[in-house]
Amino acid sequence: MAMWHVAHLVQRRRETATACTLVLAVDDWPGHVPGQHVDVRLTAPDGYQAERSYSISSAPDGNTVELTVQRVPDGEVSPYLIDVFSVGDPVEIRGPVGGWFVWRPTEPAPVLLVAGGSGIAPLMAMVRARRATGSGVPFRLIYSVRTDRDVYFADELRHRAADDQGLEISYVYTRQAPDGWPGQPHRIGPEDIRERGWPPEREPQCFVCGPTGLVEAVADSLVAVGHDAQRVKTERFGPTGG
Amino acid sequence: MTDQYIDGNMLAGPLREIFAVDLSAASEQCATCGSTRPFAALRVYSHAPGLVARCPDCEEVVLRLVRTPTSGWLDLRGAVFLRVPLPALAPPVL
Numbered sequence: 001m002a003m004w005h006v007a008h009l010v011q012r013r014r015e016t017a018t019a020c021t022l023v024l025a026v027d028d029w030p031g032h033v034p035g036q037h038v039d040v041r042l043t044a045p046d047g048y049q050a051e052r053s054y055s056i057s058s059a060p061d062g063n064t065v066e067l068t069v070q071r072v073p074d075g076e077v078s079p080y081l082i083d084v085f086s087v088g089d090p091v092e093i094r095g096p097v098g099g100w101f102v103w104r105p106t107e108p109a110p111v112l113l114v115a116g117g118s119g120i121a122p123l124m125a126m127v128r129a130r131r132a133t134g135s136g137v138p139f140r141l142i143y144s145v146r147t148d149r150d151v152y153f154a155d156e157l158r159h160r161a162a163d164d165q166g167l168e169i170s171y172v173y174t175r176q177a178p179d180g181w182p183g184q185p186h187r188i189g190p191e192d193i194r195e196r197g198w199p200p201e202r203e204p205q206c207f208v209c210g211p212t213g214l215v216e217a218v219a220d221s222l223v224a225v226g227h228d229a230q231r232v233k234t235e236r237f238g239p240t241g242g
Numbered sequence: 243m244t245d246q247y248i249d250g251n252m253l254a255g256p257l258r259e260i261f262a263v264d265l266s267a268a269s270e271q272c273a274t275c276g277s278t279r280p281f282a283a284l285r286v287y288s289h290a291p292g293l294v295a296r297c298p299d300c301e302e303v304v305l306r307l308v309r310t311p312t313s314g315w316l317d318l319r320g321a322v323f324l325r326v327p328l329p330a331l332a333p334p335v336l
Contacts (some may be wrong), residue, residue: 029299037251037252037254037255038255039252039256053251053252053255067255084319094258095255097254097255097258097264097266098264098266098282099254099264099266099267099327100251100280100281101251101266101280101282118255212247216335232264233282234283235247235249235251235282236248236249237249
């Protein structure tokens, strides 16, 4: 059974103007696999409950779990978690859950990660776990963002691009590219997948996470370029009501 | 059909209240169009009473799950079968 656990906020880190990472200490946490998520449950004084799913963005690490939360305007849950929820406060979480959209460090195939916006969260857990386990599996990450101000984990990704042997990171900007960036802002398409991903004959595992439109376009591009649909795993961060 | 659907991966938590195994990696066959896919690839509509999971190919309902204060109601009439990954059979002990 995936049980409800009580978690307490240890620290909050701002990622972008609209997103934060919550560092939680969880009672009786059984550990997780990179890519899994938890369900967060809030209960109002009158008994009204709201549940939302959030991906775990941290590598497995004892009883610490990090969730990266993007503010949904007028949402019921995310504004509370970002603005009100304070260090020391409890929250209920159920998990870890999800056995499909996961990367296990024992799997030898190269990995392509494609993230759109906040969809980086579960993929970051994979990138971090790769380093933490000393895995030599080659990783390529294509990260689509509106502008460079919208990059989550920006400093860490900069360091990892230099330090993590076998990890290659490239960015696609949809609205405004940084000064000196070669190319024009655009939505990620088959050309990006072909140039910055793996050739299909390498038989990579592909993980795609982000807004529904991006995920479905990228999954279609991967199949069009020649990847086996069985090796393309997707997670759509669709409209969640916040 | 509204396009306000969310990801089948989110069924994992609610279904773990009922099943002993993680069903997000399980496959189902749609009873309407016959396509087979992991539960995680279904489209979930959560703004109904409960959760409604539809086939992305034919958009028919595969699963309904309603949680009341004391029960879970699971309607799987839209699925022909579930195929659940399990550990390899252990050798006989005798």
